Amino acid sequence: MNYGCYKNARNASWCCLIDYKIDKLPVKVSSIVHKSEIILLKNSNVNLLKDEESGTTLMQKGKLYIVYSDKQSVRRCRFTIAHELGHIFLGHMxxxxxxxxxxxxxxxxxxxxxxxxxxxxxxxxxExxxxxxxxxxxxxxxxxxAATYRANRMQELEKRNAFYKHPLEREVVKQFIEFINKKKSQSQVEL
Structure with missing residues (x-):
């Protein structure tokens, strides 16, 4: 993937976190879907996915639908829904x-x-x-x-100290600061 496409995807994720006022983890993807007026459908209710498919997005009469394979783990479903949101927010054809x-x-x-x-x-x-x-x-x-891919990327970012160079990233950290401080104080108490 070229770096321009990578940056667009990364920046779009930051914009999504900011625009939907996400300020704690885990991110509630269903909340983003509902606020975006996208209809979320379990495949067990509509039976539209092929066996090997995790999810898809449909457009019917100007309305967006995300269909996901609810036979998979909740963690996998969350990633699938976020992936479909990526297609939507990145304006894929x-x-x-x-x-x-x-x-x-x-x-x-x-x-x-x-x-x-x-x-x-x-x-x-x-943080x-x-x-x-x-x-x-x-x-x-x-x-x-998915966490292994993120951990591998984190090692690379930590090695380069590649944080806070973009204003959107600084805005995300500012938005999460209460959550970050709470988590840090909890971990200190657990010692």
Whole structure:
């Protein structure tokens, strides 16, 4: 994925956190969906997904629907919904019939970056020094697989001290500061 696409996905996740006034973890993706007037559907109720599909977004009569495979774990479902939000907020192209997005590797990767950065914002994890996959999984309520990708990226960011260079990231930290301070004081008490 080229760096421009990566930055767009990352920045869109920060804008989403800011615009929807998310200030604690785990992020409630269903709240973002409802505030966006998107209809969230369990596949067990509509049976639209193929066996190997985790989720899709449909547009019917100008209305957006996210369908997700509710047979998967809650943590996996949360990532799937965030991934579909990524497609929507990044403005990816719908197929001509409105049944899902045009699938490209770049679009899928950028939706994954959006979902990862929305559910596990690096700047918040950095402030809390939550850096292992297990810790990230617990705090952010994401799968260990998704948390492992985030933990690997966190190692790279920590090595480069690549934080707070963008004004949106600084705004996200400011928005989460009460949560961060509360978590820090809780961990000190637990000692």
């Amino acid at each position: 719908f197929q001509a019939d409105g049944n899902g997005f045009v699938t490209t590797d770049a679009a899928e990767h950028s939706a994954n970056v959006f979902a990862r950065d929305l559910l596990a914002p690096a700047c918040v994890l950095h 809390l020094q939550i850096l292992t996959a297990a810790e990230i999984s617990m705090l952010c309520n994401i799968s260990l697989e």
